Amino acid sequence: MTVTDSGTSPHLVAPDELAPSVQLIRRVLDELDGILLGQRQLNRMVLSGVLARGHILLEGLPGVGKTALVKAMGELLGLGFARVQFTPDLMPSDILGSHILQNDAQGRREMQFEPGPVFTNILLADEINRASPKTQSALLEAMQERCVTLMGKTRPLPAPFFVLASQNPIELEGTYPLPEAQLDRFLFKLTVGGVNVETLEQIITTRRRGEPPKPGWKVSEQQLLALFAAMDAIFLPKAVGRYISRLAAATHPASPEATEMVRNYVSYGASPRAAIAMAEAARALALMDGRPTVGFADVKTVAPAVLNHRLILNYKAKFDGLDAFAVIGGILESLDEAQVHLPSDIAIAGATIAREARA
Amino acid sequence: MLIAAAVGEGLWQYRFHAFLLPPVLGVVWAGVALRQLPGRGSLTALLERTNNAGGLIVASSEVDISQWADAFAAARPRVVWRMGRRLVGLVASAAFMIACMAAPPNLVPPAGMNNLQIDHHVDVIEGRTRLLEERKIIPQRQASQIRKELSNISKRADAADPAKTWESLDHVKDQLSGLARRWAQDAAVAKSAAAGALEAAGNIALAQGDPAATAKAMSELSEHLAECIAQSELLQSDLAAGQIADLLKNAQLGKLSPEQIAALKEALACEMAYIDERLIELADKCMIDPQQAAQLLACGQCLGSGVSSGQEGSGGIGRGGGPTPMTWAGESDSAGVEWQPVAITPQELSPGTSMVTGISAGKPGDEQPLVQAGGSLDTSGGAGSAYTHQILPRHRRAVEAFFGPGQ
Numbered sequence: 001m002t003v004t005d006s007g008t009s010p011h012l013v014a015p016d017e018l019a020p021s022v023q024l025i026r027r028v029l030d031e032l033d034g035i036l037l038g039q040r041q042l043n044r045m046v047l048s049g050v051l052a053r054g055h056i057l058l059e060g061l062p063g064v065g066k067t068a069l070v071k072a073m074g075e076l077l078g079l080g081f082a083r084v085q086f087t088p089d090l091m092p093s094d095i096l097g098s099h100i101l102q103n104d105a106q107g108r109r110e111m112q113f114e115p116g117p118v119f120t121n122i123l124l125a126d127e128i129n130r131a132s133p134k135t136q137s138a139l140l141e142a143m144q145e146r147c148v149t150l151m152g153k154t155r156p157l158p159a160p161f162f163v164l165a166s167q168n169p170i171e172l173e174g175t176y177p178l179p180e181a182q183l184d185r186f187l188f189k190l191t192v193g194g195v196n197v198e199t200l201e202q203i204i205t206t207r208r209r210g211e212p213p214k215p216g217w218k219v220s221e222q223q224l225l226a227l228f229a230a231m232d233a234i235f236l237p238k239a240v241g242r243y244i245s246r247l248a249a250a251t252h253p254a255s256p257e258a259t260e261m262v263r264n265y266v267s268y269g270a271s272p273r274a275a276i277a278m279a280e281a282a283r284a285l286a287l288m289d290g291r292p293t294v295g296f297a298d299v300k301t302v303a304p305a306v307l308n309h310r311l312i313l314n315y316k317a318k319f320d321g322l323d324a325f326a327v328i329g330g331i332l333e334s335l336d337e338a339q340v341h342l343p344s345d346i347a348i349a350g351a352t353i354a355r356e357a358r359a
Numbered sequence: 360m361l362i363a364a365a366v367g368e369g370l371w372q373y374r375f376h377a378f379l380l381p382p383v384l385g386v387v388w389a390g391v392a393l394r395q396l397p398g399r400g401s402l403t404a405l406l407e408r409t410n411n412a413g414g415l416i417v418a419s420s421e422v423d424i425s426q427w428a429d430a431f432a433a434a435r436p437r438v439v440w441r442m443g444r445r446l447v448g449l450v451a452s453a454a455f456m457i458a459c460m461a462a463p464p465n466l467v468p469p470a471g472m473n474n475l476q477i478d479h480h481v482d483v484i485e486g487r488t489r490l491l492e493e494r495k496i497i498p499q500r501q502a503s504q505i506r507k508e509l510s511n512i513s514k515r516a517d518a519a520d521p522a523k524t525w526e527s528l529d530h531v532k533d534q535l536s537g538l539a540r541r542w543a544q545d546a547a548v549a550k551s552a553a554a555g556a557l558e559a560a561g562n563i564a565l566a567q568g569d570p571a572a573t574a575k576a577m578s579e580l581s582e583h584l585a586e587c588i589a590q591s592e593l594l595q596s597d598l599a600a601g602q603i604a605d606l607l608k609n610a611q612l613g614k615l616s617p618e619q620i621a622a623l624k625e626a627l628a629c630e631m632a633y634i635d636e637r638l639i640e641l642a643d644k645c646m647i648d649p650q651q652a653a654q655l656l657a658c659g660q661c662l663g664s665g666v667s668s669g670q671e672g673s674g675g676i677g678r679g680g681g682p683t684p685m686t687w688a689g690e691s692d693s694a695g696v697e698w699q700p701v702a703i704t705p706q707e708l709s710p711g712t713s714m715v716t717g718i719s720a721g722k723p724g725d726e727q728p729l730v731q732a733g734g735s736l737d738t739s740g741g742a743g744s745a746y747t748h749q750i751l752p753r754h755r756r757a758v759e760a761f762f763g764p765g766q
Contacts, residue, residue, distance in 0.1 A: 012422050239404045239417040286413065292427060293414030296407065338404035340397045345441045348409055 013233040021230035022290040038199030048284035054187025055163040078218040079121035086131035092138035125165035189309035234283040248275035265317035270310040475516035539646035549590030556583035
């Protein structure tokens with residue numbers, strides 16, 4: 001287990017210590033792949049987000065399986081699950097809860113707190129951008145501090161607590177775009193795409209009315225805690241940490257490592273919270289891959305999902321039809337992990353050999 | 360200094376320095392290359408990226424990865440230098456340097472590094488010599504001698520003692536300029552003689568029917584022609600040859616037909632043009648003073664103009680043409696000079712009903728353009744002949760006083 005805060009020297013977790021967690025994760029993933037067909041990559045990203053204890057914003061058209069995925073995740077992990085359909089007239093008290101006047105056992109009347117749906121483990125905030133900014137803001141404290149303060153009293157939320165929100169990229173009339181501060185609190189913004197013909201055929205032929213099967217197994221509380229403990233044992237090398245920091249800094253137009261595209265199209269770059277999110281999500285990916293250390297490839301995999309909703313592009317990007325993913329792709333391509341600026345006539349020819357060696 | 364003392368002065372000194380240069384450059388290059396070497400962290404990151412090792416290689420410098428060694432077999436990346444054109448360039452450069460170093464010393468100019476660059480000056484003097492030779496101002500033998508002298512100066516030009524070379528070049532330049540000046544003076548005499556002969560030939564034509572005047576003009580023509588032929592021989596021009604000599608005999612006998620006089624005039628004019636052309640060339644090459652050239656070009660022109668106008672001229676440079684009777688072309692018109700005052704009515708003077716359309720020295724209502732109060736009524740007279748000018752009466756006395764008797 002890696003220990004850094006206690007002052008002892010860090011060490012890697014042993015392979016046999018990591019193996020049960022890896023097996024458990026593979027089982028969860030197999031179950032998820034069986035429930036939500038044709039979304040292997042999405043399933044892995046959502047699970048990595050959960051392992052990193054981050055909130056996830058899912059964006060996709062209606063009917064692509066966003067709610068099914070979240071429900072399945074909640075059931076598989078043995079966690080409490082609540083769903084709130086966000087509408088313009090939804091009030092903060094509808095989410096957080098409210099105080100009501102009730103008689104106690106002695107017949108005295110007092111204000112009792114009635115918890116809202118936020119007091120659960122997994123909160124599905126469906127079409128979150130349809131609620132008013134007031135209601136959206138009610139989630140800010142819950143997402144960041146994992147507690148709710150009402151009438152001067154702070155109440156902790158159940159652990160673990162995740163918000164898995166969804167929003168529809170079309171029908172933007174009557175919606176309230178999430179403020180930047182709230183967007184920044186989401187670990188990932190994942191785009192849920194459609195599935196191919198084969199998957200559709202499989203859904204139609206194997207599932208009556210398209211209902212996904214119930215998971216026949218779920219993770220126990222101890223297993224879940226062991227998973228989170230294994231997450232903490234994943235080691236982040238300094239070189240990879242530096243790469244994450246450079247990656248986050250490169251999203252700012254004023255940064256010396258900013259690409260031409262960033263200087264031209266980005267108004268504001270990613271926050272330090274983005275760098276922390278990348279490190280945590282990369283740790284989760286390493287654990288899912290059965291490795292005790294985070295590699296550059298893990299960071300590159302999670303970077304688009306972590307950064308895409310945190311970059312604020314200017315009007316020129318809209319005119320030129322560029323989205324955040326194109327900007328992030330440019331940064332990943334230009335940023336050298338090793339910071340070895342080789343001359344143009346020097347090349348590294350080891351990649352092929354390495355693959356052969358690994359094979 | 361020690362190296363120079365050890366190998367001695369001369370060619371070997373430079374050769375030794377040339378051999379010393381590559382190692383020095385090599386050491387400098389190696390220093391720069393060492394400074395650019397990536398650090399250990401960068402290299403492990405490179406190895407990590409190349410092997411896609413999932414963070415194990417970069418973590419190896421911080422934690423013990425021995426437990427995971429079996430799960431991963433790292434391969435060292437191979438650094439490849441894309442030589443191509445650079446290698447070809449290097450080989451070509453080395454071959455060139457070796458060839459230069461191995462060249463026999465007699466192929467290398469021994470004092471090449473001490474040569475004074477005087478090629479431009481030699482070219483200029485060579486051009487002047489060629490001009491003088493082609494124009495027969497100097498004989499071919501003398502031109503060859505000058506060229507030989509220039510060649511010697513070039514060979515002996517030494518940067519260590521440039522004054523000697525510059526003095527030699529100046530000497531040759533002065534020599535050529537002196538020759539050119541002498542020729543120009545001879546040419547001036549020849550041109551004057553030709554101009555005199557031309558004037559005498561004109562007088563013969565004017566004295567038709569007067570035997571005494573004709574004989575006098577013939578005699579003058581003979582004298583001028585004889586002088587002219589003598590000078591032409593000096594100048595190596597074509598005038599002395601053939602026809603002119605025959606014409607001289609006829610002139611001495613007083614027997615020149617009008618056709619012969621016309622041919623003589625043409626030959627003399629050609630001679631003068633030939634001299635002018637040569638003078639201009641010499642001035643262009645800076646062999647004679649431009650002011651002197653201008654005086655020589657003007658020499659004899661007054662005589663020529665006097666002859667052509669049929670009037671007796673006083674000759675000489677800048678002394679004007681022959682006296683011409685001063686005539687006044689009638690009375691000058693008073694229009695634009697004098698006008699009667701016209702009373703302006705109060706209505707016309709009223710600022711409310713009148714406006715300024717212009718300011719004129721002329722009579723109000725006269726639409727003539729503004730006339731300046733100068734000496735000439737013709738404001739465009741500057742470009743015309745003197746005969747077209749009308750001098751205002753008030754200036755006539757001054758004009759007569761200036762151009763009056765004695766001119």
